Amino acid sequence: MQAKDLLLTRSSMPRVVSPGPSAEQLRLLEQAALRVPDHMSLTPYTCLVYQGAALQQLSEIYTAVSKLEDLTPAEQERAGQLPLRAPCVIVIATQYQVKEKVPSLEQYASAACATMAMQQMAFTLGLGAVWRTGVYAESNHMKAALGISSDNDIVGFLYVGTPAVPTPIKPSKDIQLFTQM
Ligand SMILES: Cc1cc2nc3c(=O)[nH]c(=O)nc-3n(C[C@H](O)[C@H](O)[C@H](O)COP(=O)(O)O)c2cc1C
Numbered sequence: 001m002q003a004k005d006l007l008l009t010r011s012s013m014p015r016v017v018s019p020g021p022s023a024e025q026l027r028l029l030e031q032a033a034l035r036v037p038d039h040m041s042l043t044p045y046t047c048l049v050y051q052g053a054a055l056q057q058l059s060e061i062y063t064a065v066s067k068l069e070d071l072t073p074a075e076q077e078r079a080g081q082l083p084l085r086a087p088c089v090i091v092i093a094t095q096y097q098v099k100e101k102v103p104s105l106e107q108y109a110s111a112a113c114a115t116m117a118m119q120q121m122a123f124t125l126g127l128g129a130v131w132r133t134g135v136y137a138e139s140n141h142m143k144a145a146l147g148i149s150s151d152n153d154i155v156g157f158l159y160v161g162t163p164a165v166p167t168p169i170k171p172s173k174d175i176q177l178f179t180q181m
Contacts, residue, residue: 001124010120011168013128016161020051020087025125029090029160032121036113039102045111045155047118048091048146050083058083061145068141082136086159090118093143094152111155118158128163131156 021029026049033047050058059080066079083089092115096104115131122129136142137154148154 006120006124010123011170012119012130013123013163013165013167014130015164016086016128016130016159017164018087018161020161021122021125021127025122025127026088028125029118029121032117033092033114036110036117038110039106040099042097042099042102042107042110044095044097044102044107045114046093046095047114048093050089050091051087055083055087055089058089061142062136065136065139065141065145069135069139071135083157083159086161088160090158090160091146092118092155092158093146093148094155096152108153108155111153115156115158118160122158122160126163127160128167129158129160131158133157 030047033045034043038044059082062082063076063080066076071079092111094104094108094111096107099107119129119131133154133156137156140150142148143150143152143154146154
């Protein structure tokens, strides 16, 4: 795929199934995440990859967190199924460093770029991926369960797998974004 085509046609894939990414494909996602703009090259983020048995553990964490967050009975019932919607879930979390020249906001921006880069790489490889957040990304209970300190942020859960449906074609945004000055 041409880089221009990627940038002009990239789409998320809301429904993915097995097989998940191969080891080589995961390595490409990792490399893409390491290639993003990064002020002072801090790499202020980490990625936790859940597949197979680990994904089952993540499912149990979701269930436990849904209870700790006192979500509705219906949400608690559904919680464990959420991460099982993909054969591979990558949790992207910040690893903020105290740097006078690089405020946390910039470091979060790099982590978000890394998430986007992985989503783009998945698309390029013919995989499907979608960036999800929600209450679980905000939860300190979730952070604790994943070993992420409460002063860091979960940037997202990237669901990766084989596309289960044709790529949704979004209409182009009819917006004049640029203001000529
Ligand atoms: C920070 C962030 C968080 C998101 N969280 C969710 C989410 O929790 N659930 C969801 O269905 N989509 C979420 N999305 C949207 C999808 O990732 C995706 O962008 C959307 O379905 C539109 O598809 P597109 O990427 O092809 O434009 C989020 C997007 C961003 C940037």
